[in-house]
Amino acid sequence: MRVLFAAFPVAARAFPVAPLAWALQNAGHEVRVATHPDLVRQVTEAGLAAVPVGQGEDLAALTDLTRNPALADHPGGGLHIGTGECPDWGARWYRTTRAFAALRPLLEELTGTVVRWRSDLVLWDPFCLPAAVAARVGGAAHARLLWGRDNIAWLRGRSARYQDQSPDFPEPLEETMQQLLEPYGLPYAEELVLGQWTVDPMPPGIRLSAPGVRYENVRWVPYGGGGTVPERLRGRPLRPRVWAAGEGFTEALRELDIEVVGTSDAVPLVQLLPSCSAVVHHGGAEVFASAAAAGVPQLIVPEPTWGEEAAAVQLVRKGAGVALDRRESDPESLRAALRSVLEDCREGAAAWREELARLPGPAELVPVLEKLTSHHQRI
Template identity: 40%
Template sequence: MRVLFTVMPAAAHLQPVVPLAWALRAAGHEVCVASHPNMAEPINAAGLTAVPVGRVEDLGALMRSAAEDPVLEAITTSLRTDPEDLNLRNAFRYYQLAAFSLYYPTRPQEDGVRPMVDDLVEFARAWRPDLVLWDPLSFPGPVAARACGAAHARIQYGLDYTAWARQRLHELNSVPGGPVVEDLMAAAMGPELERVGEVFDEELIRGQWTVDLVPPGLQLPLDLPYVPLRRVPYDGAHVFPEWLRRRPERPRVCLTLGLSTRKFLAVDSAALIRDLLAMAAETDADFVATLDASQLRSVGTVPPNVSALDYVPLELLLPTCSAIVHHGGGGTFASAVAHRVPQLVPGPGEGGDRLAFAAYIHERGAGLMIEREDVSADTLRESMARLLHDPGLRRGTDRLHDDLLAVPAPREVVPVLERLTADHRG
């Protein structure tokens, strides 16, 4: 069969799907990956066929614009979220809906036509995939599938905030005698769907089913068809560095704040980086810190036991490490679990998966989380000592690793996708 992946224009959105794309190709299926033009090179570097569609988008500008969008605020407010659960609200408001507005503009007359939608539909009609597997933030994916009669499903690499929002809306509207809550997401989708000859239904937001990369026990409580898939770490094609071939003489610690932090949170992370380097200076270990020049500019002197490198692939670095300090990203979490490395997440921010992953690591005894208001050089130093010397955290890491191995690998999921495609294809 022919399988079309669609992904948002960011490496962190491509990397989780690459192992499944490889597995499909190894099983004899044709695979293409469609995204914005700036993703063609990393898609090709992964050994996959790229389909450039639409135009290059400034995701930073998109997020800033979405933060001030009254329509997106109205959609969120209509859900009447628990005021105590700011992470759930903010993740949906500032993360999910930002991408939603990229493809379903809330001011269509001002923002104009989105070429990504038209280009993707045109390609799907010409290539005629049997299955479209779409990034949960690449909302044109199901529209393209409809246009060519393909089956389609989301690949959920983080918590399913969109499906949660849809369930929340239906719960509010099922209260006997309660007021009807207008479906503002459907209303925002209406003009674009009408333009391409489609009519709204839930599958255009939630897919016909969902391939789920979220680890067991971390999923939101949702009654939807999920296909569990083991997250196999992949962070690009690289040359193995010579220095990584030598066994370290004392404990090695990876320190990374993720690529997204560089793009969107560089100013907010400066104080954290200073505290991390102060902690490293007083720890009997060698640190490899994936920090670029912009992150290091305001932190002063780098301690002699810290090697600050712009980038090191985690799949090569982590097998040599005794611990990792990171921002709570799902990809970094999965890499640490795959290589059985205890994790420390200091001050995870609200509005995404980072807080949820950090809490999960802590609760499962595979590492530690420090609340944002408690982060200091002292608390970091105490936590690092535990990370390096507490055997209980190592046992917790082993348990998480066992949980990971219990989830079907990509090659085991391919027959499931073949069957579901046959059942759902138009």
């Protein structure tokens, strides 16, 4: 097969495609990753073939959703939803569809890439709807590759149900899809928003499934880029090592008898986590899933942007860490919470790691992708 990954043009979204891309290459398939020229280095350093798209587009304009006027009145720009709850789902769905439109400038180049290379399968970021349209034009099978909870499918389901009950409800998705489909004369199909199927690497317990979507689950494999291992990471730390994502965390924790490593140290998590006694962060999917896979206890102060609160709930449920309300995260509370993590959560984190290790890995997903591609591909 020829498999094209369409990655959202920021490094944090480009990195998660690597483990599955490696598995496909190791199985003998051809793999390329389409992303913005400014992200090509991250792709090629992972040993993958990069295809630059959006060469005339300003990267910040594509990725900074806060520049979108539709998002400007929303504090923090968060698109999170509670598990099974979201009283303002309509407003969040509207903001999500406005975010979809940001990547429209990539449509022509993505379509050209799929058609010229004769891609068999396109795996695309949930926000990269132009990749789904490109796959449809080129006759390729296509699926979404998640990097967090499936808030998009959940919100889309709520919108569709509401539209059935209120036919006059103005569906905000229509305008975005019309702009993408008109150049090719294509009719709308739900798979262009939700994929023909969806690959979900999130740990069980924070997955958010939507009716009518076929999910193929896979184990999260941490990857955050390569690099030279710093001298201090080449042996065991003399004191408990704690990685803290944020200057505020770093300063608050320095009074404890621990070694604090901050984000300014620029060490890939995949190198750092095995030597850590704990991590402190806001609950982002990449850090949460990577720490869980490494068996490292966590202290989460969730900032509700996507699935952070769900991650905090699952962490506590597994006994693998502590969640602290951001409104109560003063320095003394942070230090007390971290003490609890270091003293009480090691066994829970280790047990969770063993549980996650039994999930199917990327190599086990490859035969599933082969069968689904054969079924959905339009020759």
